[in-house]
Amino acid sequence: xxxxxxxxxxxxxxxxxxxxxxxxxxGKIVALLGANGAGKTTTLRVIAxxxxxxxxxxxxxxxxISRMETEEIVPLGIAMSPEGRQIFTxxxxxxxxxxxxxxxxxxxxxxxxLEWVLSLFPRLKERLNQVGATxxxxxxxxxxxxxxxxxxxxxxxxxxxxxxxxxxxVRDIFTxxxxxxxxxxxxxxxxxxxxxxxxxxxxxxxxxxxxLAMHGxxxxxxxxxxxxxxxxxx
Amino acid sequence: xxxxxxxxxxxxxxxxxxxxxLGLVLIFKTSDVVNFAQGEMAMFGTFIAFTLMMKGxxxxxxxxxxxxxxxxxxxMLIERIVIRPLSTAPLISVLIATLGLLNIxxxxxxxxxxxxxxxxxxxxxxxxxxxxxxxxxxxTLLNLAVALVLMLAFFALFKYxxxxxxxxxxxxxxxxxxxxxxxxxxxxxxxxxxxxxxAATAGILIAPVTTLSINMxxxxxxxxxxAGVLGGFTSLPGAVVGGLLLGVLxxxxxxxxxxxxxxxxxxxxxxxxxFRPAGLLGTVQxxxx
Numbered sequence: 001x002x003x004x005x006x007x008x009x010x011x012x013x014x015x016x017x018x019x020x021x022x023x024x025x026x027g028k029i030v031a032l033l034g035a036n037g038a039g040k041t042t043t044l045r046v047i048a049x050x051x052x053x054x055x056x057x058x059x060x061x062x063x064x065i066s067r068m069e070t071e072e073i074v075p076l077g078i079a080m081s082p083e084g085r086q087i088f089t090x091x092x093x094x095x096x097x098x099x100x101x102x103x104x105x106x107x108x109x110x111x112x113x114l115e116w117v118l119s120l121f122p123r124l125k126e127r128l129n130q131v132g133a134t135x136x137x138x139x140x141x142x143x144x145x146x147x148x149x150x151x152x153x154x155x156x157x158x159x160x161x162x163x164x165x166x167x168x169x170v171r172d173i174f175t176x177x178x179x180x181x182x183x184x185x186x187x188x189x190x191x192x193x194x195x196x197x198x199x200x201x202x203x204x205x206x207x208x209x210x211x212l213a214m215h216g217x218x219x220x221x222x223x224x225x226x227x228x229x230x231x232x233x234x
Numbered sequence: 235x236x237x238x239x240x241x242x243x244x245x246x247x248x249x250x251x252x253x254x255x256l257g258l259v260l261i262f263k264t265s266d267v268v269n270f271a272q273g274e275m276a277m278f279g280t281f282i283a284f285t286l287m288m289k290g291x292x293x294x295x296x297x298x299x300x301x302x303x304x305x306x307x308x309x310m311l312i313e314r315i316v317i318r319p320l321s322t323a324p325l326i327s328v329l330i331a332t333l334g335l336l337n338i339x340x341x342x343x344x345x346x347x348x349x350x351x352x353x354x355x356x357x358x359x360x361x362x363x364x365x366x367x368x369x370x371x372x373x374t375l376l377n378l379a380v381a382l383v384l385m386l387a388f389f390a391l392f393k394y395x396x397x398x399x400x401x402x403x404x405x406x407x408x409x410x411x412x413x414x415x416x417x418x419x420x421x422x423x424x425x426x427x428x429x430x431x432x433a434a435t436a437g438i439l440i441a442p443v444t445t446l447s448i449n450m451x452x453x454x455x456x457x458x459x460x461a462g463v464l465g466g467f468t469s470l471p472g473a474v475v476g477g478l479l480l481g482v483l484x485x486x487x488x489x490x491x492x493x494x495x496x497x498x499x500x501x502x503x504x505x506x507x508x509f510r511p512a513g514l515l516g517t518v519q520x521x522x523x
Binding site for chain 1: 396399400403407409410413418
């Protein structure tokens with residue numbers, strides 16, 4: 001469904017990604033792992049159209065999206081819960097969710113998805129009229145994911161959904177990610193917590209300083225001695 | 235009784251300050267631009283209304299609405315042609331650009347319409363209404379009514395419509411707005427159009443008092459800035475409260491020392507900035523990086 005072929009990208013003159021090729025098949029969870037600064041977030045930014053690649057191509061359903069702008073990519077079915085959550089802190093939870101469905105015209109479908117999203121995140125339902133700034137970190141993360149889901153994406157990009165959250169809340173959020181995936185949404189998951197990511201994903205790619213270091217089925221990578229040593233803490 | 239009368243006429247002028255301030259704050263909030271050209275945009279729109287009435291034979295309200303349509307398009311064009319290309323330029327460049335626009339619009343208007351002040355009609359005329367000892371002139375009531383309707387319409391738009399929510403979203407976090415699929419440029423153009431409508435409304439309603447001339451908005455614009463600063467410059471309700479408050483206060487000052495009416499507005503800007511930089515309803519602005 002999503003395919004990156006020999007993608008390079010830079011911030012100004014500094015190359016952040018070099019010759020990356022990866023694939024997210026329909027309905028799968030793919031994890032993108034690596035240390036800080038390895039290029040995980042940059043990869044998501046390239047897919048979402050925030051940053052355009054300097055070389056290579058990004059295709060979604062066979063269509064080249066590497067030159068398209070973010071606001072044109074969202075309606076194709078790619079939504080992102082970005083690094084640092086980036087919810088609208090001055091807007092209420094309900095307004096944040098309404099913004100999530102900004103590009104959609106099917107009112108009935110939006111209504112249905114709102115019910116669905118609120119059933120996934122009951123805590124947001126209790127806080128519909130609160131402004132984003134008053135939410136806890138975990139609730140803000142839930143809102144960021146919920147807002148992305150309101151676009152009814154076929155591919156969900158998640159940037160560090162566990163960052164800074166208590167283990168119990170992380171567990172809840174990952175349960176929901178699996179549930180969303182089981183209903184047909186493909187997920188590309190960027191995660192520092194390699195152990196958790198490899199237990200959630202079907203397939204994983206490991207980046208090192210902007211280059212692809214390794215890739216394979218998640219279960220295999222978990223048993224790989226080198227991965228164990230570097231990313232899973234022995 | 236004199237006091238009550240002064241307060242009422244203060245509110246009538248203040249509601250026009252509020253409209254103009256609303257336009258300034260709206261544009262500042264969403265695009266981070268202090269639009270020094272707003273007064274001239276209002277003046278130009280008022281001249282358009284005047285020309286439609288005098289040369290085109292269009293009735294007052296028809297000319298009013300057509301001038302607002304013009305003002306909206308004008309605002310959007312300015313965003314597209316001048317502001318958008320400067321979106322990555324330093325803020326100071328954008329400020330200079332709006333100052334430049336001020337002079338360009340002023341000069342072009344003088345070239346088209348000349349420099350002599352012209353009388354401008356009111357939308358309504360007739361005997362003033364007396365209630366108790368108070369006198370309400372019909373133009374005063376009209377100003378209050380138009381300003382009130384327009385403000386309520388704007389607040390409803392911001393609170394409930396998807397476009398209004400998107401404007402607040404763009405104002406707060408442009409990247410996040412793009413990530414949910416908002417064409418931020420389109421939203422910014424629309425806020426400039428709305429700013430144009432607010433400004434032109436204030437211009438058309440104040441013109442019978444100031445008379446129509448290319449410099450008619452000079453004083454009004456200072457008042458609009460004062461109203462905005464008074465309200466915090468980031469708060470839309472603050473702009474309205476600031477406008478009404480300024481209208482009333484300056485009228486009371488003018489009652490005793492008419493010469494100090496305008497210096498009073500400047501003094502108020504300076505005092506508010508020193509003692510309460512966040513204004514009455516605003517929040518302290520940290521410069522966005």
